[in-house]
Every structure is written in structure tokens, then in C-alpha cells.
Amino acid sequence: MTFDSDTENTDTRCGYVAIVGRPNVGKSTLLNHILGQKISITSRKPQTTRNAVVGIKTEGGVQIIFVDTPGMHLGQQKAINRYMNRAATTAMKDVDVVVFVVDRFIWTEEDEAVAEKLQHINSPVILAVNKVDQIEDKETLLPHLQQLAEKLNIAEIVPISALRNNNLDRLEQLIIERLPEGIHMYPEDQITDRSSRFMAAEIVREKITRQLGDELPYEMAVEIEEFKQEGNLLNISALILVERDGQKKILIGDKGARIKLIGTEARIDMEKLFEMKIMLKLWVKVKSGWSDDERALRSLGYNDF
Numbered sequence: 001m002t003f004d005s006d007t008e009n010t011d012t013r014c015g016y017v018a019i020v021g022r023p024n025v026g027k028s029t030l031l032n033h034i035l036g037q038k039i040s041i042t043s044r045k046p047q048t049t050r051n052a053v054v055g056i057k058t059e060g061g062v063q064i065i066f067v068d069t070p071g072m073h074l075g076q077q078k079a080i081n082r083y084m085n086r087a088a089t090t091a092m093k094d095v096d097v098v099v100f101v102v103d104r105f106i107w108t109e110e111d112e113a114v115a116e117k118l119q120h121i122n123s124p125v126i127l128a129v130n131k132v133d134q135i136e137d138k139e140t141l142l143p144h145l146q147q148l149a150e151k152l153n154i155a156e157i158v159p160i161s162a163l164r165n166n167n168l169d170r171l172e173q174l175i176i177e178r179l180p181e182g183i184h185m186y187p188e189d190q191i192t193d194r195s196s197r198f199m200a201a202e203i204v205r206e207k208i209t210r211q212l213g214d215e216l217p218y219e220m221a222v223e224i225e226e227f228k229q230e231g232n233l234l235n236i237s238a239l240i241l242v243e244r245d246g247q248k249k250i251l252i253g254d255k256g257a258r259i260k261l262i263g264t265e266a267r268i269d270m271e272k273l274f275e276m277k278i279m280l281k282l283w284v285k286v287k288s289g290w291s292d293d294e295r296a297l298r299s300l301g302y303n304d305f
């Protein structure tokens, strides 16, 4: 008598890992660097990520389903801000492991608010102290880490540099140790659960966020109006919504120079991601009030789970 069918799956592990923290600490950079592929958009500005973004890593018997979340923030209580905070809070529940990302020794009110939320969940929390490449005096790191460990109820602390791929193996190992045994939820080659349309819209949003200084705040959304393949060509048409006329002018730039640059950069990324030639059209439209309008947000794809 053999037990092959029973023992077959006991070597595989699969679980959900939420990456949480305040804005701009490097959560999305961490996800992209662990996956070795760009799934989640990043920028120097806070509040870049707006939706929970799933990135899947399957290696050997282990499948880790990461959920990158919007940075949790205080203030600015528009509907879009509430939506983002809700998306992050929801994502940290019912996961197997939480990775709480902080920026070096910097501990703000917003970090405190995240820590407070984490007190109410049951899953183990790993604290990832990111951007250590920017710490000159590495010796000061140790007492700081001990202090944080005492302050928070956490399973492990790991100093990392997401950007420089520093110590990410160690972090991954600590995660894997805490994943339950079980069969994989996604096929081996799947890297996200997000649609191609969503990914296209995010790429455009990233280029705008990176291109524009603080002159254009976060009052901008991207909607994909056309996504159609014709032979070897993928036709994508994206509508950029802004709140005010002045913002539209800034976005278009002198004789359309800026929007053209945004389009070129977005197209290059899309061609890489979709492995296809892309024809990208961008339109800018003023639609006041969308960022504080629950219905408008839903129609833009900001839906709760």
C-alpha cells in the first residue's frame, strides 16, 4: 500500500503576505525587487500606490502571494484617501504574514498609526527596516532595531535595502518559514491577478507622477478607454482625468511636449510588459470632484474588495 497521493502535496507551501506601511517607505519597490519584475508602480512621491496590487512568486514548492498596499496616511480625508486607507487595512487582515516596512530610523505619527492597526491582527508581523543603504553609520542601526523590537509586538526585524536588493533573501526566508503548507493557488507562471488594462493605466499614472513636480498633486486618475489587439499591434487609448483646468495645461505642457514625453515613456514600459508593439493615445479631461466622489471613484475602478 502506498500513500503517494496523500504525501504529494505536503511539501508545497502557499500563503498571503501583506506589505504595509506609511506612504513612501518603499513597499512597492520591495515587491518589485522580490519578484524581479515590475508589477507595482513607484515614485519619489508619497501616495503613489492606490490599490492593493497582487504579485505572485512561485519557486520550487513555494508560492508567495504578496499584496502591496497603499501607504496608510492621516489627514486629507477625501473619498480617495479613505479608499486607500481602507484597501490597506483590509489587506492586512486574513493574511498569513504581514511585512511592516519603515524608512530607516524615522518613526512618524503615521508609522505609529500603522503599528496600532497591527495590534489587532493575528498573523505574525515582520518588520522590514528599509533604505539602510542610506544610513552612513551602520553601527547606530542595532540599538535602534532593539528599541523597535521592544516597542512593537513583532516576530522578526530585518534591515533591508529594497532598491539595492540587500538582505531580501533573508526577508524571503523569514516569510517562507511562516507560510502554511498547501497547494498553490495560481499557475506557476502567473505574476499578478491584475488585468492588463489595470497595468496599462498604472504605467501611465506612474509616468505622470514621476514627470510632474508638486505642481500637480495627486488629483489625477487614468482610465483605459480602448485596449484592442490588431495583429501584432496593441491599441491602447487612455483618458487622464484631472480636477482643474490649470492641471490640464501643466500636464499637456508647452505645445504638448510634456504629454508627448509621458506617452513615450509609458509606451516603452508597456511594450516591455506586454511584449508587443503598442500604439498609445493619451487624452486629458477636466472632471472636477472625482477624487471626493464615491461613485466616480467606483467607475474609475477604485472598488472595494
Ligand SMILES: Nc1nc2c(ncn2[C@@H]2O[C@H](COP(=O)(O)OP(=O)(O)OP(=O)(O)O)[C@@H](O)[C@H]2O)c(=O)[nH]1
Pocket (backbone or CB within 6 Å): 021, 022, 023, 024, 025, 026, 027, 028, 029, 030, 041, 042, 043, 044, 045, 046, 047, 048, 049, 050, 069, 070, 071, 072, 130, 131, 132, 133, 134, 160, 161, 162, 163, 164
Ligand atoms: N535609497 C533607497 N531608496 C529606496 C529604497 N526603497 C525604495 N526607495 C525609494 O523610495 C521612494 C518610494 O518608493 P515606493 O516603493 O514608491 O514607496 P511606497 O511605500 O510603495 O509608497 P506609496 O505607494 O506611496 O505608499 C522611491 O523613490 C524609491 O526609489 C531603498 O532601499 N533605498
Ligand SMILES: [Mg+2]
Pocket (backbone or CB within 6 Å): 027, 028, 029, 040, 041, 042, 048, 049, 069, 070, 071
Ligand atoms: Mg507603493
